Amino acid sequence: MAQLDLFSLGGRVALVSGGGGAIGSALAEGLAAAGARVAVSGRTSETCDAAVERVRSAGSEGLALQGDMTVxxxxxxxxxxxxxxxxxxxxxxxxxxxxxxxVLHPAEGYPRSDWDWIMELNVRSTVVPTQAAVQSMIAAGHGGAVLNLSSVRSILGINAGYSAYVAAKGAISSLTRQWATEWARYGIRVNAIMPTFVDTPQVASLLADADFKAGVVSRIPLGRVGETKDLVGPAIFLCSAAASFVTGQILGVDGGLTATQ
Ligand SMILES: NC(=O)c1ccc[n+]([C@@H]2O[C@H](COP(=O)([O-])OP(=O)(O)OC[C@H]3O[C@@H](n4cnc5c(N)ncnc54)[C@H](OP(=O)(O)O)[C@@H]3O)[C@@H](O)[C@H]2O)c1
Structure with missing residues (x-):
């Protein structure tokens, strides 16, 4: 096998849960460009359809599947x-x-309703589709790869009312290690990427505050926030045979932020 073929996802099928989102749709397109056929799931059909268009533009086959990934x-x-x-x-x-x-609240009074919402949105939504997918991988017996979206907030605090989110992303990183340990026997690798702020609608209101953004950027050695395309190469790598001996890892995609903290 030529060395670059290790990064090919030709013949593979990927499910991108939340693939209609800013990061999910970029990853769906990237996996497609690397050769995978890609199913995209989310609650809103239109955004899933748009992501499938990106998959097709990248030269592969896509499938839009409406569904709530906490159910x-x-x-x-x-x-x-x-x-x-x-x-x-x-x-x-x-x-x-x-x-x-x-949902930014002081830690000492973080309301339970918002806490539960963040946990559902981040943790439950990761556990439920992973269980469904991994059951099928185990039954098929051909192994597989799981890629989670953690965050630098899984290891770094931030002075901005993030209690529930840091707890949720800490759980995602812990589950990445736990699942990698349990599912290695089935040839299923489990890794995560850990971005810092990525320029997406989710964080647009925070980054619109010039002082806040300047503070964020000043702590990132590469001197900028992330873009969705920054996550594509790491995702292809971790899902491909190039990472065949890599499991249980949380890869910082953060411009060097966590190296300096
Ligand atoms: N943006 C950043 O700066 C950043 C930094 C670090 C980590 N991350 C992580 O990266 C991931 C993606 O973030 P993003 O910025 O791409 O967010 P996004 O644009 O809001 O994408 C999230 C997607 O998930 C879908 N979704 C939400 N709840 C769902 C559910 N119950 N079932 C199915 N689909 C659901 C949303 O679509 P519907 O509402 O239509 O279902 C949306 O398409 C998140 O885990 C985030 O924490 C983001």
Whole structure:
């Protein structure tokens, strides 16, 4: 095998949960460009359809699947429909999550309703589709790859009312290590990427504050916030045979932020 072929996802099938989102749609397109056929799931059909258009533009086949990824029946159906259409499922990317900037509260009074919402949006939405996908991978016996979206907030505090989000992303990083440990016996690798701020609608209101953004950028050695395209190469790597001995890792994609803290 030529060395660059290690990065090819040709013949593989990926499910990008939350693939209609800013990061999810960039990753769906990137995995497609690397050769994967890609199913995209989310609650809003229109954004999933738009992501599938990006998959097709990248030269691959896509499938838009509407569903709430915190609901077991929806996740099971999405996996079944992916298998029905493409015949296999090798990769699941968990790109549902976020919400931090919408619910900023002092830690000492963080309201339970917002806490539960952030946990549901980030943790439950990662657990439910992963369980459905991994059950199918174990049954098929061909191994696979799981890629989670953690955040530098899984290891760094921030003085901005983020209690629930840091707890949720800490859980995602912990689950990445736990799942990698449990599912290695099935040839299923589990990794995560850990971005700092990525220029997306989720964080637009925070980054619109010039002082806040200047503070963020000043702490990032590469001198800028991330862009969705910065996440594509790391995602392809971690989902490909190039990372065949890499599992349980949380890869910082953060311009060097965590190296300096
Ligand atoms: N943006 C950043 O700066 C940044 C930094 C570090 C980590 N991250 C992480 O990266 C991930 C993606 O972030 P993003 O900026 O791309 O967010 P986004 O644009 O809001 O994308 C999230 C997607 O998830 C979907 N979704 C939400 N709840 C869902 C549910 N219950 N079932 C199915 N789909 C659901 C949303 O679509 P519907 O509402 O239509 O379902 C949306 O398409 C998150 O985990 C986030 O924490 C982001």
């Amino acid at each position: 077991e029946a929806d996740a099971d159906r999405v996996v079944a429909q992916t298998l029905e259409r493409f015949g296999r499922l090798d990769i699941v990317v968990n790109a549902v999550g976020g919400g931090a900037g919408q």
